[in-house]
Each structure stands twice: as C-alpha cells, then as structure tokens.
Amino acid sequence: MSLVTRFAPSPTGELHLGSAYSAWTGWHRAREAGGTFLVRIEDIDIRRCKRQFETAILTDLRWLGFTWDGEVRRQSEHFADYGKVLDALDAQGLIYPCFCSRADIAASAGAPHGPVHGPDGPLYPGTCRHLSTAERRERLRAGREHCLRLDAERAAAQAGPYRFFDEPRGWIEGQPMLLGDIVIARKDTPTSYHLSVVVDDHLQGVTLVTRGEDVLPSTHVHGLLQKLLGYATPRYAHHKLLTDATGRRFAKRDRDMTIRAMREQGLSPEEVVARALAAARSSPPP
Numbered sequence: 539m540s541l542v543t544r545f546a547p548s549p550t551g552e553l554h555l556g557s558a559y560s561a562w563t564g565w566h567r568a569r570e571a572g573g574t575f576l577v578r579i580e581d582i583d584i585r586r587c588k589r590q591f592e593t594a595i596l597t598d599l600r601w602l603g604f605t606w607d608g609e610v611r612r613q614s615e616h617f618a619d620y621g622k623v624l625d626a627l628d629a630q631g632l633i634y635p636c637f638c639s640r641a642d643i644a645a646s647a648g649a650p651h652g653p654v655h656g657p658d659g660p661l662y663p664g665t666c667r668h669l670s671t672a673e674r675r676e677r678l679r680a681g682r683e684h685c686l687r688l689d690a691e692r693a694a695a696q697a698g699p700y701r702f703f704d705e706p707r708g709w710i711e712g713q714p715m716l717l718g719d720i721v722i723a724r725k726d727t728p729t730s731y732h733l734s735v736v737v738d739d740h741l742q743g744v745t746l747v748t749r750g751e752d753v754l755p756s757t758h759v760h761g762l763l764q765k766l767l768g769y770a771t772p773r774y775a776h777h778k779l780l781t782d783a784t785g786r787r788f789a790k791r792d793r794d795m796t797i798r799a800m801r802e803q804g805l806s807p808e809e810v811v812a813r814a815l816a817a818a819r820s821s822p823p824p
Contacts, residue, residue: 539745540571540572540573540574540745541567541568541571541572541573541574541745541746542568542573542574542576542742542743542744542745542746543564543565543567543568543573543574543575543576543744543745543746543747543748544564544575544576544577544578544739544742544744544747545560545561545564545565545575545576545577545578545599545604545606545748546577546578546579546580546735546738546749547561547579547580547595548579548580548581548583548586548587549579549581549587549588549589549591549592549595550583550586550587550588550591551591552591552594552595552598552796552797552798553594553595553598553599553796553797553798554795554796554797555780555795555797555800555810555813555814555817556750556779556780556787556795556814556817558598558602558797558810558811558814559777559780559814559815559817559818560748560749560750560777561599561602561604562602562604562811562814562815563748563775563777564746564748565604565606567746567748567775573745574607574608575604575605575606575607576606576607576608576611576742576744577596577599577606577610577611578610578611578612578613578738578742579592579595579610579611579612579613580613580731580734580735581612581613581614582613582614582724582727582729582730582731582734583727584614584726584727585726587614592612594798596610598797598798598801601797601801601807602797602807602810602811603807611738611742613729613734613738616734616738617727617728617729619737619741620723620728620729620733620734620737621728621729623733623737623767624686624722624723624728624729624733626767627688627722627766627767630696630766631689631692632688632689632692632693632696632766633686633687633688633689633722633723634666634667634669634674634686634687634689635666635674635677635678635684635685635686635687636662636665636666636684636685636686636687636719636721637666637677637682637683637684638662638665638666642665643660643662643663646660646663646665654718656716656717656718656755657716657717657755658717658755661717661718661719662687662718662719662720664718664719666684666687667687667689667719683725684725685721685723685724685725686721686722686723687719687720687721687722688719688720688722688732688759688763689719690714690715690717690718690719690720690762691715693714693762693766694714694715694762696766697714697762697765697766698765699711699712700712700714700761700762700764700765700771701761702757702761702771702773702774703773703774704754704757704773704774704775704776705773705774705775706775706776706777707776710757710758712758712761712762712765713758714758714759714762716755716758716759717755717756717758717759720732720759731756732756732759732760732763733763735760736760736763736764736767736769739760739769739772740764740767740769740770744772745772745773746772746773746774746775747772747773747774747775748774748775748777749774749775749776749777750776750777750778750779751776751777751778751779752779753776754776757774757776777818778818780814780817780818781817797810800813
C-alpha cells in the first residue's frame with residue numbers, strides 16, 4: 539500500500555518553526571517512501587480562520603520546498619460530506635443536542651460534585667444527555683441554540699474494543715471515554731474538528747497521520763469514530779513538540795519565529811529546516 543501523509547493546518551496565523559517541523563515530518567516521510575503528501579486547510583472555524591493566513595501558509599510551504607500532491611482540500615467546502623456522516627451517527631442514536639452555554643458548563647465544573655477531569659480539562663457532565671425526547675423537541679422548536687454531542691458511553695458499547703498504532707509508542711488500546719461526550723457538530727458550524735478530520739483522512743486515503751503529541755488524546759476519539767463508521771484506521775506518528783531554550787512551546791504568537799520573519803531575515807529554506815530539525819533534537823522526547 540502506498541504511503542499517504544498530510545499536513546493540515548488551521549489558517550488562524552502564520553506558519554512558525556514548530557508547524558514547519560510538523561509539515562516537514564509528513565512531507566519527508568512521504569517523499570522518502572515514494573508516497574503521496576497532501577495539504578488540507580482545516581478552516582471550519584469561520585470566525586478565526588482567515589484566507590490571508592491560508593495564502594501565507596501555502597506560500598511558506600512552497601518556499602520551504604514542501605511541494606504537495608493534488609489540490610488543497612478546504613474543509614469549509616465540504617460540509618455536505620460531514621453532514622452525511624453526522625446523519626449516519628444520528629441514525630444509530632449516538633448523538634444528542636446540547637443546549638448548555640459555556641457559562642452553564644463552567645458552573646457545573648465548579649460545583650461540589652462537578653465533572654470528571656480529562657486531558658483537556660473538565661469533561662462535559664452529560665446534562666443534556668438526560669433530557670427526554672419531549673424536552674429536546676420543545677427546545678429545538680423554540681429555536682434554542684445548541685451543539686451536537688457524541689454519547690460516548692453508548693458509542694463505546696456499540697463500537698467495542700479498538701486500538702491504534704503510534705510509531706513512538708506501539709499499539710495503544712482505545713479509551714473511548716477519555717474525552718467524554720465530545721462536540722461532534724458546533725453551534726455555528728455543522729461539524730467539529732473530531733468529525734471532519736476523521737472523515738477527511740478516510741476520504742483522502744491517508745495511511746499515516748503525522749502530528750504533534752498534544753493531539754494524542756484526540757486519537758482515542760478518532761479511533762472510536764473510525765470503528766463506528768467502518769473506516770480503516772491509519773497508523774499514527776505523534777511527534778514531539780518543539781520548544782525554545784526555556785522549554786516554552788513555539789506558537790503562532792511568536793512573530794520572530796514565523797517562517798516569513800526568518801525569510802525576511804535572509805535565511806534560506808535549508809537553514810530554516812535545519813533550525814527546525816535542531817530544535818526537534820533538543821526538545822524533550824514524546
């Protein structure tokens with residue numbers, strides 16, 4: 539089977555040294571194996587994603603020499619794909635509308651018997667999961683703002699055991715409850731990161747997902763969705779996150795570490811890549 543990797547940035551800022559390393563990882567693995575390297579723009583957050591950032595990211599990738607195969611896939615152009623899968627999950631009784639506001643969830647987290655904490659903070663306590671069908675219909679008819687959540691417990695029971703392979707760590711048994719009842723479609727967008735990334739990787743035939751270790755908890759959810767939807771599970775390679783000399787992670791706010799800034803300083807593409815690889819060698823292991 540031919541190796542297919544992808545780099546999937548969100549256009550909410552310019553490419554920095556850490557994201558360049560992530561792009562290099564997928565590009566290098568694909569080119570080393572004679573495979574396919576894809577670029578996907580994850581722009582479902584219509585409020586924060588900007589087309590000028592997308593243009594800047596693609597410009598930086600070309601300048602670095604990370605040429606990709608085929609056309610760039612923009613998630614905002616494929617809401618219909620995600621809607622079909624959402625309907626399939628709904629038909630299985632695995633999703634429910636959630637009418638809780640951020641304030642509601644924050645208040646429940648501060649309660650004496652608040653929700654369990656997960657890798658990203660308090661898990662949603664399942665308040666709206668317990669609403670009756672009549673209550674849900676009444677709120678929907680009233681036009682109450684809502685998102686859609688995955689019923690993790692029911693999904694786990696239906697999926698059964700699953701696992702995924704991560705190159706630095708080996709086989710990992712899936713933990714379907716790790717992130718609780720995750721949002722599967724947002725209030726302002728008919729999808730979510732978890733849903734769209736799983737659908738895209740399937741439709742694009744991705745066989746190796748290279749991304750930062752900070753996303754590793756999400757892979758447990760992605761493996762669950764893949765099992766429920768009958769998708770093949772790709773291999774994963776969650777790489778270390780690049781840090782500066784003080785141990786602080788590179789981020790989009792680090793203007794002096796953007797690829798554009800380094801290009802304007804007179805650095806060559808080869809020098810920028812060398813800096814990224816050197817930072818990777820000095821950063822803590824995953």
